[in-house]
Amino acid sequence: MKQPKPEQYHEKKRHTEDQFPYNTYLCTIPDDFTEVPVHWHEEAEFIVIQKGSGTVFVDLTHYHVTAGDIIIVLPGHLHAIREISGQKMEYENIIFRPELLCSDNHDVCFEKFLYPLFSGQIHTVVHIHPRLSYYPKIHDLIRTMDQLCSKKPAGYQLALKGSLFLFMFQLLSLDDKKELSNIQQRSLDKLKFIITFTNEHLEESISIRQIASACYFSESHFMKFFKTHMGISYIHYLNDVRLAHARNLLVSSNLSILEIAQKSGFENASYFNRKFKDKYGITPRQAR
Known part of the structure; x- marks a missing residue:
């Protein structure tokens, strides 16, 4: 069997349109599917729990999530969503490609903040829940983006990008200072290999x-x-x-x-x- 190349370790299906690479959709586990198998992709993804509870796996950690919780999955990170037996979970997926916020000129916003964040050089929180002091700011931005996508007023894309920039600002202020050890990183790389080998x-x-x-x-x-x-x-x-x-x-x-x-x-x-x-x-x- 041919072994997969490193650049093939990810889901290549695009979740967004090229002209404005931002998308949002609702899912229910187990009504739509019992789980989302572990995978990774080049988009950033916010998983917003609307009702019920379930389990979300990000890299090497499992998170028990309930209504109101938000999971941040930046590009290149392994993640999966699983049912808790006997329980239903409704959640919203917000997915966008990093280039939506990155200019071709590679300005200071890109060089100093966005690229380090999207490439994993800066580590931010993954699990945001209502008990955290900064939760209202994050939740309000999610609600604003949802309203913009729902009503689509003239020029809503401008306001949506502005809200995403504010969201990134909040994430950068929440840098959790945690870095993966060499052993953890090797484990993640091996898991990505296994996933891609299986799919190929x-x-x-x-x-x-x-x-x-x-x-x-x-x-x-x-x-x-x-x-x-x-x-x-x-x-x-x-x-x-x-x-x-x-x-x-x-x-x-x-x-x-x-x-x-x-x-x-x-x-x-x-x-x-x-x-x-x-x-x-x-x-x-x-x-x-």
Whole structure:
């Protein structure tokens, strides 16, 4: 198997439009999906919890979140969203590309503040909750941006960019001074490798031996490493990614269910049907 290149360690799907790279949408777990598998991308993302509770994973930390909480995910950071059994969570995603705020001239705002923030040289808070003294300022900016996107008055893009600049100012003032150790950074890099390797070979049969070898780990060390950092086994993760890929193909393509199963790495159609129903509560045919 070909090993993925470092620059391929991320989700390449764009979540925004090129002309004004800012987007917002609402999701509900488990109604829309039971989880968002771990991934990373080049956009910045704010996860704003509206109702209920759940778990958000960012880099090597799991956060229990409830209504009102805000999770900050800057570009390049691993993150996932998971259901808490028996509970529902409604949340808003705000996603934008850094170039929305970065001028071509690379002025002082870019050089001194935005680039260090977006590239990870400056570390800011991840979990913002209502009990924090600065929460009202952050929450008010989120509410302002939502209102602008909802009403879209003439020139709203100007006001939206202004609000984002104020948001970045608040984040910079909350620099938590925490830096990843070399060991933590190596663990994150290895997780990114595993995620990309999995996605690039999704149609193939991936054994623990193969993925462990690609990581230069023994099988036992690989399984312990993955479970420690991700909270689930690799086989569980692999099946989740394959099922999510299959579900997307079911609604976005005209491929047969057998073809979709094969393109998602399931060699046995009956096994695919059973796992899909276990995961989503409906059959693949009902998902179309």
